[in-house]
Amino acid sequence: MTRASDSIPPRNARAVVDLLFTQRPSFHGELSAGSENYAITREVCDWLAEHVPQGSRTLETGCGYSTVSFLCRSGRHSVYSPFAGEHDLIRRWCASQGIDTSHVTFFAEPSQQALPARPREQLDVVLIDGDHAFPAPFIDWYYLADDVAPNGLLLVDDTHLTTGRILFDFLVSERTRWQLVCELGKTAVFRRVNSEAVAIGKSWADQPYVQDLQRHPPDLLGKINRGCRSVASAVLPAAIKAPLRKLFG
Ligand SMILES: C[S@@+](CC[C@H](N)C(=O)[O-])C[C@H]1O[C@@H](n2cnc3c(N)ncnc32)[C@H](O)[C@@H]1O
DSSP states (O other): OEEEOOOOOOOOOHHHHHHHHHHHHOOOOSSTTTBBBOOOHHHHHHHHHSSSOOOOEEEEEEOOOOHHHHHHOEEEEEEOOHHHHHHHHHHHHHHEEEEEEEEEEEEEEEEHHHHHSSOOOEEEEEEEEOOOSTTTHHHHHHHHHEEEEEEEEEEEEEETTTHHHHHHHHHOOOOOTTEEEEEETTTTEEEEEEOSSTTTTOOOOOOOHHHHHHHOOOOHHHHHHHHHHHHHHHHHHHHHHHHHHHHOO
């Protein structure tokens, strides 16, 4: 864990988002930080710059332009993301622009390993945008959801990916616990609507998403499709499977 220690005054969040999207610094890359740019959209950064309450307690999995957008408004921001090189680039870019990062704590660990050990505390805004492989976003959600303050906000990125879509569908079905505030392209914003437990210790029988799937199992066509795919996958040689996969996904 490292803690930034600059002491530069906070900057106007909208202006900082402008700077980000004018300069387009690259922060990402597992082997070589700065070799990739997987930034969240400008629409989301603008939304964060406007809606994150000033001085609030915020947290994200993954890091990048969202980190910079959060930190301009947040009073204390935590980042759970494994690659320290990405954190250094974010801090360096902020320092070069005179942007204070002293209230940001970077935890350089995969979120699925770090979040279970995180000391519990209430959060005003949370963004899930780290590892998108199954079941990482669900682990992020499981260990963070109960700490989102009543009326606090939860953002789920990449709802076009299967894992993001399942989490989105699940949260939409949890009508007594989460309200869909808006969709910013492939990023969904939910508000926690009450203070009852939402994740830890919850029974499957109290989850409409699970209940609905129990009552209405996936359709027959879907079952046939999956059956054909597993037979094809078992019997066809790789040279035939690859072009078929390209054609039919
Ligand atoms: C899509 S990018 C995040 C984009 C970022 N929100 C932005 O606005 O630029 C995914 C991020 O997740 C990080 N990541 C990869 N594996 C992770 C894991 N297991 N836990 C948390 N973060 C992870 C990557 O290093 C990267 O910073």
